[in-house]
Structures are given as C-alpha cells and as structure tokens.
Amino acid sequence: MPKPANTPTFWYLFSKFWFWLNGWKLASVVPPDIRKAIMIAAPHTSNWDLLYARAAFFLMGVPVRFTVKKEWVDNPIVGGLMKSLGALAVDRSRNNSLVDGMIQLFNEREELVILITPEGTRSYQPKWRKGFYFVSQGAHVPILLGFLDYKNKEAGVGPAVYPTGDYEADLEKIKAFYRTKTGRFPELGVR
Template identity: 35%
Template sequence: MTLVLGPQVPRRGNAFSRWLGRAMLRLMGWRLHGRLPDLPKMVLIGAPHTSNMDGVIALTALTAVGLRAGTMIKDTAFRGVLGVVLRWFGALPVNRRSPKGIVEQTVDVFRSQEQFVLLIAPEGTRSAAAEWKRGFHHVARGAGVPIVPAAIDYVHKRITFGEPLTAGDFDTDMRRLMQFYGRHSAARHPERLSRPVAEALGLPWQPRADED
C-alpha cells in the first residue's frame, strides 16, 4: 500500500488512526493501488457496490490514508448524538424541504468550503441497478471539480484509484469510467452488479437480486 495524500487533499485523523487503518487492511488482506490527485476538492465515486461489506472496506481504507471525505444525508438523521457521530464521519445534511435540490445544495457545499471530497456510490443500491444515478456527474459539473473513480476488487482484494476525469458529456464520460471499472473491479456478489459495470466486465446482467 503506497498511496500517499498530497498537501492539498483534506485529511482526518492522526498517525495512530492511520496506523490502525493500515493494520486492519493488512489483517483483511486488502491493498490500495493508484493515487489521488493533489487537489482540495473532488467527487470520489466508488463501485461496484453489491454488499454492506463494501462500506466497511471503504471506511477502513479512508482511515488508513487519512482522507476526509463527506457524504450527503437527509437532515432529519442529524438529531442528538447520532448527528455528532455522522458529522465526525464527514456526513453533511441535505434539506429535502429546501427549494434547492440535492445537487444544488451539494454544489453550494463545494463553493462554501476550501476543501471538500464528496464520496458517492453512483449505483445507488446494492441490488442490480439498471443505470447509474447522474447526481455525481451533475455535482461535478456544477462545482467545477473532477470525478475520481475508485474500484473495489474482491478477487485480488484491492482498491484502485483511477485518474481524475473532468465532467463533460455524460455518455462519453460513462464510457471512460466503464473502461476503468472493466479493468479494475470484481464484485463480492456479481449477480448484483449494475448493468453498466456488468457490461463493462462482460458479465450477464440480472434486473433484480436479493440483498443479504
């Protein structure tokens, strides 16, 4: 595991938390490949997402490198102690009653902060999505920040970070992203792959699969 953050990338934790994260990854047999661009803002997307275990591995990887990444969660979840915990983990509230949509509110967060990495699973479900949700692309375009893909591979037990992509035409960008995921991903439950990733891997896509 050689991934090192540049000085502009937002960070969380300390030497002990990074050591603990690296130790946990080693115990699980996982490695990190690639690099993150040395930029203060980006949209970091993770795929394929077919299991709750994906989140455990992702959180361990973020702790190991000391990356501070945030997710957008409905504001009603931020009550009491749970709100404190969610904010510590980087979650930010979305007001679904606001006249501004989720994309616009997220773009506002990018504009209001000097450093911000947004973490998104664009498949939106663990259960064989037919298409990727376009919110990650709209946010990246609106905020003028790059999209950085991360692929999880359960066969080789590694997470690979790809080259940053400047958001332009959605279909063109999806073809580029699927070239990356077709080379570097392997799902825990292949039968739950989203259709774009399944096609990129040359695997059959099933329209629905049960979750555990």
C-alpha cells in the same frame, strides 16, 4: 506508510488493523494536486463497502465526505460517529436540489471530496443516477474513480474524469474502468 496529518490517530490505527486483518492493501491514492472532487464509489454491492472505503480514505489521508439522511446525523446514538466518519446531513423533507446544494458546498470550501454511489443501491442497477455528473460540471471539479476490488483485495482511486458535456460518452469511459473491478457480489457489479 506514515500516518497522514489530517487523519485522526484512532481512525488511522483502526483502518491499518482492518486492512491487515482482512488482507487488503491500497492500490493507488488520490493525486496530491486534487483538492476538490466528486468521488464515485463503484461497484457498490454490499454494506461492507462503506467500511472498506472509509478505511482506505483514512489511510490515504483524504477527508472524504458522504451524504446521509439528516436523521442519521441528528441521532443522539450514532450521530457523533456518523459525523466523525465524514457524514454530510441532507434534509430530504425539503423540496430542494441536492445537486445545487452540493455545488454550493464546493463553492464554500477550499478542499472537499464528496463520495457518491451513482448506482444508488447495492442491487444491480443498469442506469446510474446522473447527479454526480452535474455536480462535477457545475462545481468545475473532477470525477475521481474510487474503487474496491474484492477479488484482489485492493482499494484505490483510478483516473480523474473531467466532464466533456457528453454524458453518455463520459459514462461509458467511467463504466469501462469499473468493469475491471470486482464487487463483493460480482453478479451485482457494473456491466
């Protein structure tokens, strides 16, 4: 697989080595015609998920971004690393709407993929946070189903879901896809 033009050489080589070392492979990639999207990451059962997911996106050439507390990006020790990995700082001290802020980010850019973990935790969570859905609706962007399947050691992107306005029906379609994927800790996965 040739190095994507928009992936820094260091991160591409590191990601190739990481996948080789652990026996992982890419199962699928982001469709080339999608330039803006909310990317769900599920099942989210381990801190290792970020490393595998980020490596997969470097290999795909997808400049995925993810939200973190502002303090992580401002930190003089890890701030530069967080930025190079795609961190978008969120100031949680202000009483502002994260959904509105993300919609604004999409409106300001020609290309943007934001990674979200709707479970909001690495523990089993039957109720997902709905923000990803409302960002997708408000910004008129698809929801991409990013996955890590630890059982098969595969990372990839499933189908694009376009919100219909029926949250429960759309969520069931999304969860049905993720029920076929195995997290690092399967008992904490999507049910």
